[in-house]
Amino acid sequence: MPTIKDVADRAGVHAATASRALNSATRGMVNARTVTRVLEAAKALGYAPNSAARSLRTRTSSVAGVIIPDLRNPVFPPIVRGIEDGLREAGYMALLGNTDGDAVRERELFDAMRGRQTDGFILATSRRDDALPAEVPTVLVNRRTDAGGVPSVTADNSVGVHMLVRALVHLGHSRIGHVAGPRHLSTGWERYRAFVDAMDGAEPVTFAEAFTEDAGFEATLRLLDTVPDLTAIVAGNDLIALGCYAALASRGLRVPEDISVTGFNDIPFADRQRPGLTTIRIPHYDIGLESARLLLERIANPAGPAKRIVLPVELVTRGSTGPARN
Amino acid sequence: MPTIKDVADRAGVHAATASRALNSATRGMVNARTVTRVLEAAKALGYAPNSAARSLRTRTSSVAGVIIPDLRNPVFPPIVRGIEDGLREAGYMALLGNTDGDAVRERELFDAMRGRQTDGFILATSRRDDALPAEVPTVLVNRRTDAGGVPSVTADNSVGVHMLVRALVHLGHSRIGHVAGPRHLSTGWERYRAFVDAMDGAEPVTFAEAFTEDAGFEATLRLLDTVPDLTAIVAGNDLIALGCYAALASRGLRVPEDISVTGFNDIPFADRQRPGLTTIRIPHYDIGLESARLLLERIANPAGPAKRIVLPVELVTRGSTGPARN
DNA sequence: ACTGTGAGTGCAATCGATTGCAACTGGAGG
DNA sequence: CCTCCAGTTGCAATCGATTGCACTCACAGT
Numbered sequence: 001m002p003t004i005k006d007v008a009d010r011a012g013v014h015a016a017t018a019s020r021a022l023n024s025a026t027r028g029m030v031n032a033r034t035v036t037r038v039l040e041a042a043k044a045l046g047y048a049p050n051s052a053a054r055s056l057r058t059r060t061s062s063v064a065g066v067i068i069p070d071l072r073n074p075v076f077p078p079i080v081r082g083i084e085d086g087l088r089e090a091g092y093m094a095l096l097g098n099t100d101g102d103a104v105r106e107r108e109l110f111d112a113m114r115g116r117q118t119d120g121f122i123l124a125t126s127r128r129d130d131a132l133p134a135e136v137p138t139v140l141v142n143r144r145t146d147a148g149g150v151p152s153v154t155a156d157n158s159v160g161v162h163m164l165v166r167a168l169v170h171l172g173h174s175r176i177g178h179v180a181g182p183r184h185l186s187t188g189w190e191r192y193r194a195f196v197d198a199m200d201g202a203e204p205v206t207f208a209e210a211f212t213e214d215a216g217f218e219a220t221l222r223l224l225d226t227v228p229d230l231t232a233i234v235a236g237n238d239l240i241a242l243g244c245y246a247a248l249a250s251r252g253l254r255v256p257e258d259i260s261v262t263g264f265n266d267i268p269f270a271d272r273q274r275p276g277l278t279t280i281r282i283p284h285y286d287i288g289l290e291s292a293r294l295l296l297e298r299i300a301n302p303a304g305p306a307k308r309i310v311l312p313v314e315l316v317t318r319g320s321t322g323p324a325r326n
Numbered sequence: 327m328p329t330i331k332d333v334a335d336r337a338g339v340h341a342a343t344a345s346r347a348l349n350s351a352t353r354g355m356v357n358a359r360t361v362t363r364v365l366e367a368a369k370a371l372g373y374a375p376n377s378a379a380r381s382l383r384t385r386t387s388s389v390a391g392v393i394i395p396d397l398r399n400p401v402f403p404p405i406v407r408g409i410e411d412g413l414r415e416a417g418y419m420a421l422l423g424n425t426d427g428d429a430v431r432e433r434e435l436f437d438a439m440r441g442r443q444t445d446g447f448i449l450a451t452s453r454r455d456d457a458l459p460a461e462v463p464t465v466l467v468n469r470r471t472d473a474g475g476v477p478s479v480t481a482d483n484s485v486g487v488h489m490l491v492r493a494l495v496h497l498g499h500s501r502i503g504h505v506a507g508p509r510h511l512s513t514g515w516e517r518y519r520a521f522v523d524a525m526d527g528a529e530p531v532t533f534a535e536a537f538t539e540d541a542g543f544e545a546t547l548r549l550l551d552t553v554p555d556l557t558a559i560v561a562g563n564d565l566i567a568l569g570c571y572a573a574l575a576s577r578g579l580r581v582p583e584d585i586s587v588t589g590f591n592d593i594p595f596a597d598r599q600r601p602g603l604t605t606i607r608i609p610h611y612d613i614g615l616e617s618a619r620l621l622l623e624r625i626a627n628p629a630g631p632a633k634r635i636v637l638p639v640e641l642v643t644r645g646s647t648g649p650a651r652n
Numbered sequence: 653a654c655t656g657t658g659a660g661t662g663c664a665a666t667c668g669a670t671t672g673c674a675a676c677t678g679g680a681g682g
Numbered sequence: 683c684c685t686c687c688a689g690t691t692g693c694a695a696t697c698g699a700t701t702g703c704a705c706t707c708a709c710a711g712t
Contacts, residue, residue: 003668014692019670026671031690048441052387053668055378056697063421063442071403071410074594081397084424093438095389096422098410112419115374116389268400269595329698340662345700352701357660379698382667 002045010041018042022049055117064295065113066094068124069101073211073239074267075284076124079141082288083122090296092119099125101210120295127184137298141291144186144308151298153291153309155282157187157264160313161194164234164262164280167315172324173232173260177204179219179244181211181236188236191264195234204230208240216243224251231259231324238263238270238279241320245273256322266316275319282313328371336367344368348375381443390621391439392420394450395427399537399565400593401610402450405467408614409448416622418445425451427536446621453510463624467617470512470634477624479617479635481608483513483590486639487520490560490588490606493641498650499558499586503530505545505570507537507562514562517590521560530556534566542569550577557585557650564589564596564605567646571599582648592642601645608639 008018013034020026021038030038041047055061064087068076084094095118097109106125113121120137128146140152168176178195181188188207196203204227208215216235220243223233235241241263248255255261255275263270263279270277290309298304334344339360346352347364356364367373381387390413394402410420421444423435432451439447446463454472466478494502504521507514514533522529530553534541542561546569549559561567567589574581581587581601589596589605596603616635624630 004670005668015669016671016693017691019668020691023670029690034690048437050382050668051442052378052381053697054670056376056382056668056699057670059697061378061442071397071407072594074400074403077397077400077403080422081424084397084422091438093421093423093442095419096392096406096410097419098407111374112417116377116387116419268398269598272595272600273598274600330700331698341699342663342701343661346661349700355660360660376698379667380700382669382698383700385667 001050002047003050004047006045007038007041007047010045011037013038059117060119061117062090062092063095063116063118064092064292065097065110065118065121066124067097067099067106067109067113067121070098071096074269075142075237075265078268078284079124079288079291082285082290083141083292084288086289086292087296089293092292092296094122101125103127120299122291122295128186128189137295137302139291139295139298141287142187144190146186149306151294151306151308153287153294153311154187155280155287156310156313157190158194158197160264160280160282160315161191161234162198163313163315164264164278165195165198167278167317168232168234168260168262168321171232171260171321174324175227175230176232176234177223177227177230178206178234179216179223179236179240180205180207181240182209183207185211187211191236208236208243211237211239213239213243213246216240217247218243220244220247221250224248232321233259233261235261235263238265238267238277241277241279242273245320255320258325260321260324262321270316271318273320278318278321279316280313281316283311287311327376328373329376330373332371333364333367333373336371337363339364385443386445387443388416388418389421389442389444390418390618391423391436391444391447392450393423393425393432393435393439393447396424397422400595401468401563401591404594404610405450405614405617408611408616409467409618410614412615412618413622415619418618418622420448427451429453446625448617448621454512454515463621463628465617465621465624467613468513470516472512475632477620477632477634479613479620479637480513481606481613482636482639483516484520484523486590486606486608486641487517487560488524489639489641490590490604491521491524493604493643494558494560494586494588494647497558497586497647500650501553501556502558502560503549503553503556504532504560505542505549505562505566506531506533507566508535509533511537513537517562534562534569537563537565539565539569539572542566543573544569546570546573547576550574558647559585559587561587561589564591564593564603567603567605568599571646581646584651586647586650588647596642597644599646604644604647605642606639607642609637613637 004018005015008015018038021030021035087094095113099106122139122141124141144152180192206219206223208219233244235244241261244261253259263277266279266281270279330344331341334341344364347356347361413420421439425432448465448467450467470478506518532545532549534545559570561570567587570587579585589603592605592607596605
């Protein structure tokens with residue numbers, strides 16, 4: 001692999017000059033003809049800068065750490081894809097890690113990535129009470145901490161839940177239950193709060209242990225045990241809603257004839273479920289894209305304001321909701 | 327951030343000694359008591375090695391590049407997850423990149439990652455005719471090149487297709503068509519070859535432009551135009567099969583009453599389609615895991631044999647296949 | 653007493669790019 | 683003619699960890 005010294009020799013200049021010519025920020029310091037010579041030499045040799053050397057000297061790496069719970073959760077692929085595209089706009093790349101929701105593993109990953117000179121982090125994992133290291137630029141995606149001060153990009157959970165409840169009420173439902181996501185995740189919590197707010201009353205709620213089908217199944221059974229005569233269930237997200245489907249089927253209840261179900265996220269294939277899932281479409285890809293841009297902004301100016309970006313959502317009505325039973 | 331010099335000073339030794347004490351491979355050269363002192367000092371200071379410096383010196387980074395077409399294709403998340411877990415076993419991390427099947431972008435990504443001192447690559451993108459740079463350890467996942475010489479991990483495409491054809495024949499089908507994946511991808515090609523082999527006759531085949539639902543839709547229409555009286559279609563993968571569903575519906579044909587359809591991969595939610603998709607289950611996660619291990623093996627011993635790992639597959643029968651019409 | 657041995661440690665070079673500072677050049681201004 | 687300045691370029695230090703080599707020291711063998 002050719003080094004900058006090789007390029008400099010070929011162009012007949014000193015390595016320092018070559019470095020300045022190669023770097024667009026310092027290129028102005030070098031004579032235009034020299035720049036051309038260096039650039040030609042670099043191309044001829046197929047020169048690619050050694051990023052380890054550069055990182056060592058500049059203390060930056062153009063790499064961002066992306067930490068999520070589990071890539072197999074269908075919300076994340078499009079988000080991660082958006083992140084990657086956003087990072088690439090600025091020549092950044094993504095180091096990816098999964099935590100399975102394990103705080104210890106998250107910590108390990110975080111440290112390991114930081115040791116690799118990561119310039120910043122995009123986290124989809126933090127709990128509401130997380131204290132995040134402030135020294136390194138960080139953006140939360142699809143999550144938020146209570147404390148604030150950390151920039152985040154999320155979908156509008158509150159508006160989404162209100163849309164769902166309004167749609168159900170419009171269909172004549174009044175006995176509406178909520179199978180919420182985990183309390184310790186901001187997504188679960190915000191939707192729960194919005195639900196309570198939208199229903200303004202003492203409404204039946206159970207909390208799923210996780211945003212998974214299995215946890216949704218289990219939590220739905222608990223809900224049905226407490227309140228058997230519900231006509232609609234607002235689930236904390238689409239996977240939980242699929243758990244509802246299974247739980248309701250196990251109790252011999254039909255969707256939507258006996259009971260309506262709604263999800264949240266509009267994951268791929270939500271339209272192919274039976275019945276198709278009425279849900280809130282969030283702009284997955286854009287959430288990722290915006291979070292990458294926000295991170296880059298923070299890296300460029302760590303002292304700037306900790307923006308919170310909230311992206312609009314959309315109601316998608318499908319077969320899982322129908323008129324209230326009576 | 328403390329450096330190894332700080333650790334050494336605190337332990338009252340030279341940086342070189344600290345380095346040897348910290349590195350398990352060279353630890354034997356250092357007196358046991360000294361090792362303890364260094365380790366304590368390191369812990370007390372919260373020392374984390376600067377990986378840029380290490381990479382610069384050792385020319386390794388413990389980072390592998392993972393390049394795939396598009397994370398939003400549902401086959402990839404579980405594979406990538408497996409890769410990540412496999413890499414982590416050895417303290418490696420994954421730099422992720424998407425190409426959208428664009429060869430130029432792939433080349434750019436490859437170079438950019440190589441510039442970042444990537445120790446090796448796992449590629450899910452290469453075309454059958456790709457000439458891969460031999461200098462850097464590379465493993466192909468779910469793909470293969472014609473030339474050989476590059477280690478790969480794939481599912482057993484040939485056996486899978488034979489299973490499908492046999493199952494269809496068993497159901498009484500004889501007029502079976504194939505909507506194949508792209509010719510230039512080994513997956514598409516191998517399944518096509520296996521199909522021809524299994525049918526041992528001049529069978530109707532069209533090739534989809536890509537492994538996507540849209541391409542499958544379009545290719546299915548072409549197939550139906552040529553051979554209207556098929557009783558079964560073997561699709562190149564699940565997404566193409568979903569395209570078949572749509573194409574058949576647009577022609578007023580019912581699955582499986584009028585025509586049976588099979589897929590390949592058993593992507594998440596293949597069971598939730600209507601009708602549920604009969605397909606070949608491949609061990610996504612294990613494919614990823616094995617490819618990571620294989621890469622690590624290659625990195626450790628680049629001169630070793632270029633293994634080809636083929637993992638077994640399984641037939642999953644669901645509602646999309648039924649008895650032949652007549 | 654002397655040499656040989658081997659364990660343990662220190663010294664200093666090295667990896668490649670970046671950057672503050674100095675040096676040089678030519679031309680403008682006094 | 684001298685000074686000064688702007689425009690360029692070179693010099694050398696620097697980032698932090700690793701590693702070949704040399705050195706020290708204690709001890710065993712003769």
